[in-house]
Amino acid sequence: MTVATADLDALLERASAGVSVDGLRVEEADDGYRLATPDDEWTGLDEDELRRALDAADEYVTNWRYWQERVGGEGTARRAFLRWCERAPLADAETGNATTGPWSESGEGDADAGEDPLAVPERYDALRDGIDREWGQLSITARFVDVDDPDGERVYDLWHVDDADTDLADLEVYDDPRDARELATYDGDGRYRPLKTAPTLPGGWAFTGLSGDDLVETVEFFYPATVANWHRELRGNLDVDHWLETAERQTGIYDVIDELPREAVAWMAEACCVDSQCLRRREWEYEEGDDLDVDGGDGPFPCREPCSLVVAAARKWTTLESEDEHTYELELTTSEINQLTELIDAVAEGRTDEIREADVYDGANRYRARYLRAKRFDDEGDLEATKVDD
Numbered sequence: 001m002t003v004a005t006a007d008l009d010a011l012l013e014r015a016s017a018g019v020s021v022d023g024l025r026v027e028e029a030d031d032g033y034r035l036a037t038p039d040d041e042w043t044g045l046d047e048d049e050l051r052r053a054l055d056a057a058d059e060y061v062t063n064w065r066y067w068q069e070r071v072g073g074e075g076t077a078r079r080a081f082l083r084w085c086e087r088a089p090l091a092d093a094e095t096g097n098a099t100t101g102p103w104s105e106s107g108e109g110d111a112d113a114g115e116d117p118l119a120v121p122e123r124y125d126a127l128r129d130g131i132d133r134e135w136g137q138l139s140i141t142a143r144f145v146d147v148d149d150p151d152g153e154r155v156y157d158l159w160h161v162d163d164a165d166t167d168l169a170d171l172e173v174y175d176d177p178r179d180a181r182e183l184a185t186y187d188g189d190g191r192y193r194p195l196k197t198a199p200t201l202p203g204g205w206a207f208t209g210l211s212g213d214d215l216v217e218t219v220e221f222f223y224p225a226t227v228a229n230w231h232r233e234l235r236g237n238l239d240v241d242h243w244l245e246t247a248e249r250q251t252g253i254y255d256v257i258d259e260l261p262r263e264a265v266a267w268m269a270e271a272c273c274v275d276s277q278c279l280r281r282r283e284w285e286y287e288e289g290d291d292l293d294v295d296g297g298d299g300p301f302p303c304r305e306p307c308s309l310v311v312a313a314a315r316k317w318t319t320l321e322s323e324d325e326h327t328y329e330l331e332l333t334t335s336e337i338n339q340l341t342e343l344i345d346a347v348a349e350g351r352t353d354e355i356r357e358a359d360v361y362d363g364a365n366r367y368r369a370r371y372l373r374a375k376r377f378d379d380e381g382d383l384e385a386t387k388v389d390d
Helices: 005-015 047-056 058-071 077-085 120-129 179-183 212-222 226-234 243-248 252-259 262-272 308-321 334-348 366-376
Strands: 019-021 024-029 032-036 041-045 131-135 138-144 154-160 172-174 205-210 280-282 301-303
Touching (some): 005 024, 005 047, 005 058, 032 047, 047 058, 058 077, 077 212, 077 226, 120 131, 120 138, 138 212, 172 179, 243 252, 243 308
Parallel strands (some): 172 205, 280 301
Antiparallel strands (some): 019 024, 024 032, 131 138, 138 154
16 A cells, blocks of 8 residues: 555654654654664654655554544543544543542553553454444444455444344444434433443444444433543543532532431432443442442442432432331231232342233232232232331
8 A cells, every 4th residue: 555645745754752652653843754663673764764664654644634634633531532442552642640449551441451552563453354342331343444445444333233244234234323313312222321331221222333423422322421531531530429529519409408317318329320220330429538338339430429310210219218217017928928028129130021911920910919019908009017116
């Protein structure tokens, strides 16, 4: 491949200030130009000699053009995310040289841990076939526009991880990032998804041939703020608002949630902020220096503050926790006590739809539940129990 003249001209214009991207270094000195790649080095070059040498390092030149001329935005979350998509070294893109946190070069917390960043030649070979990455329930492929004669220009494909092996002809294909907003609104059963990072994203669609900007915009429609928060964590400056701080700044009908007892906050986190309910990993605690004794989960995205769904639910739990406890007496068999436990567990884990009508040995079976209601509940639908502590 011969490097386009426009690319060489653009690079030469910047040589006096120095060029350094992914192992390519070009600088102007008193005795001429200096060019270096990880494999070769030339010094004392005049302009014609530099052009010939750059033509021999075509992959490094087109790679420079893509990142510096097409993508730009050094130090931004957008640029770091696009580099992560193709397993490019992140330290070269980040002024802070971040190497800790999920999806960092250290691999800590990364679903792709153990995969080292790729140098330009290896990355170019991989981009010809497509480099696949996962972002929550999204599968992303970075590839060259022209596989046979790549000029460095990348495009990106995006679909649900469950559809990664599905023929494109069997999927609904989109190219407008705004379409992602509608796709993320409802789950596979048509129910509204108030929490966009819930692991309930439906499949059956694909976005193809997206530019870098369009890819980031599409991902943000599916998972708002995840790119920015990932980047903050990557660079070690994720700002976290803990529970008490969040609760105390609420107004209106939510002004009461700072009254939720500390132990109830832990129960709330155990109920809501777990991997089965959300792809985010809880980083907030009760308050600075006062950690909740509840695992924050292993989700790929950092959660920097209690979300609106948790805040809304906390209002109801604050009301419930303000009630006095009483002692009740009711008659149940051992099997019925066990059945109540199974019923609550089945509802809490969202598996009631999985229990077959004929499986009457499962305590959460619909007929078992109806039988218990017929036997132990009165005509108004209330559990027959007597308060004994008045």
